[in-house]
Amino acid sequence: MLHHPSRFLAATSVALACTLGASAPARAEYPDKPVKLVVNFTAGGPLDIMARLIGEKLALQFKQPFVVENKTGSGGNIGAASVATAAPDGYTLLVGLDSTFTVNPGLYPNLGFKLDQLKPVTLFGSSNMLIAVSPKVQVSTLKDLVAKGRTDPVSFSSAGNGSPGHLSGAMLAQATGLKITHVPYRGNAPAVLALVSGEVQAAALAASGLIQQVQAGTVTPLAVTGRARSPLLPNVPTTAELGYPDVRQDVIYTVMAPSGTPQAIVDKLEGAITTALAAPDIQERLRTMDISPMNLRGDAATRELSATRDRYLKIIKSSGMSVD
Secondary structure, X not given: OOOOHHHHHHHHHHHHHHHHHHHOOOOOOOOOOOEEEEEOOOOOOHHHHHHHHHHHHHHHHHOOOEEEEEOOOHHHHHHHHHHHOOOOOOOEEEEEEOHHHXXXXXXXXXXXXXXXXXXXXXXXXXXXXXXXXXXHHOOOOHHHHHHHHOOOOEEEEEOOOOOHHHHHHHHHHHHHOOOEEEEEOOOHHHHHHHHHXXXXXXXXXXXXXXXXXXXXXXXXXXXXXXXXOOOOOOOOOEOOOOOOOOOOOEEEEEEEEEOOOOHHHHHHHHHHHHHHHOOHXXXXXXXXXXXXXXXXXXXXXXXXHHHHHHHHHHHHHHHOOOOO
């Protein structure tokens, strides 16, 4: 009995396909191993706290560890570069601040990475900057601080070169004529300690990192830099209310992934982070840290960072802000 050649080939192809299909390993569901969350500022600050809270929620959702690793230095550039050059597989993410992408390009000739090597998973929160002084300075208003600083330079701590506080200080100096001696620290927590101890006279730091000190009376709040007063500091005016509308700044909290990360993984992470942030305990923690929830992703997040960068670069250039 003769077999028709075409039928024989078709049958062979089907059999081969079935054999290959049976032997090919099934693609593992993401994530199937621990995920690293790189925080590019020091432990103990608002950013680090938020990364750990989100990591705990994601670990519960995905049944995999989400491990926080602090990689500090160069205004956040070192940690960002480590993620930018990591495998684009969703297992190394950056939890950072917008300043790495909106301020640092105007300060550092070499970031250690290219901006297009990272893409937003989500911009998940924002907070005011708070301008505050040590009680040792004996001023109670921003007007008093400006008057003092026009003749005697005032030492200002920040969370580092290129940090949001570095920019706030430059904005304030440019708008008021206040003379500032910038003292960069490696993160928000040590910058707060320097202010509380009187090592520096003043600071421009994330309000979320200073709330407890204000409530304890160990620092004196003068103004917030956001669009509105903080619900937790209702008696502290905005810089705009005090006549300095150009001193306006919000800290934006971000999660970024290497740019080649598959969109399906990015979308899965963004959805999981949104779910995590909606948890009642996280909502309460955001409130007590004076962080307003955001949910910008994809093109909208990219446009927000680009527009903010354009505005800040003009300020950096006109103020003469530099790495100290």
